[in-house]
Amino acid sequence: xxxxxxxxxxxxxxxxxxxxxxxxxxxxxxxxxxxxxxxxxxxxxxxxxxxxxxxxxxxxxxxxxxxxxxxxxxxxxxxxxxxxxxxxxxxxxxxxxxxxxxxxxxxxxxxxxxxxxxxxxxxxxxxxxxxxxxxxxxxxxxxxxxxxxxxxxxxxxxxxxxxxxxxxxxxxxxxxxxxxxxxxxxxxxxxxxxxxxxxxxxxxxxxxxxxxxxxxxxxxxxxxxxxxxxxxxxx
DNA sequence: TCGACGATCATCT
DNA sequence: GATGATCGTCGAG
Numbered sequence: 372x373x374x375x376x377x378x379x380x381x382x383x384x385x386x387x388x389x390x391x392x393x394x395x396x397x398x399x400x401x402x403x404x405x406x407x408x409x410x411x412x413x414x415x416x417x418x419x420x421x422x423x424x425x426x427x428x429x430x431x432x433x434x435x436x437x438x439x440x441x442x443x444x445x446x447x448x449x450x451x452x453x454x455x456x457x458x459x460x461x462x463x464x465x466x467x468x469x470x471x472x473x474x475x476x477x478x479x480x481x482x483x484x485x486x487x488x489x490x491x492x493x494x495x496x497x498x499x500x501x502x503x504x505x506x507x508x509x510x511x512x513x514x515x516x517x518x519x520x521x522x523x524x525x526x527x528x529x530x531x532x533x534x535x536x537x538x539x540x541x542x543x544x545x546x547x548x549x550x551x552x553x554x555x556x557x558x559x560x561x562x563x564x565x566x567x568x569x570x571x572x573x574x575x576x577x578x579x580x581x582x583x584x585x586x587x588x589x590x591x592x593x594x595x596x597x598x599x600x601x602x603x604x605x606x
Numbered sequence: 607t608c609g610a611c612g613a614t615c616a617t618c619t
Numbered sequence: 620g621a622t623g624a625t626c627g628t629c630g631a632g
Contacts, residue, residue: 455628460629462628462629463628464627464628464629478627478628479626479627479628480627481624481625481626481627482624482625482626482627483624483625483626
């Protein structure tokens, strides 16, 4: 087997652990990866790739946008006042949060912006991880076009913030409830280039002043010092 | 049915 | 740092 062939094996192949090759960045994450509490999943999503494929027009060749996740927030379902699913709230909107881990939860905020979350844990846990910021890996020109950015913009202008990120990647509510761990599909999450624990900073979540005891929970995670963060994290 | 508000962002001062 | 944009969502009545 050539090294190139080895590289495209999925992360959890049938090979024994001792001889398992490093997973390719574009390999899908297994569904079990998402089936754990959001505060455990959120830091582990840092460095992973979010991949959006699309065709500029019908019949055109598929194009690909790749974003490396650098900032996430965990939302802990029924016990978390900042969560849409606090106290087990079930509405048409939050129904998606009760799916098993690995699905996308996309909703509109402030009437203008869409936010992408990944559902975490088992069915009915209603845990979710908000994807807050990312760094371009592939398709930066197209992302900049979608964002209407000037050449002098800062790195964090592209996808630093949940609304900016979805706009740069062309993600909207049509992607709600989509499974992200499939090998194919218009929106996927893959192995990417994970970070080590010492590269991760944590702090309180953004924009949840109303959440009482949950306001200060350190459930925001980011890659330490990354210029693509939506705003600085405690060092 | 109505009204308040939000896991945001761009623009202005 | 303050403010306006803009509309879906959800609780109140």
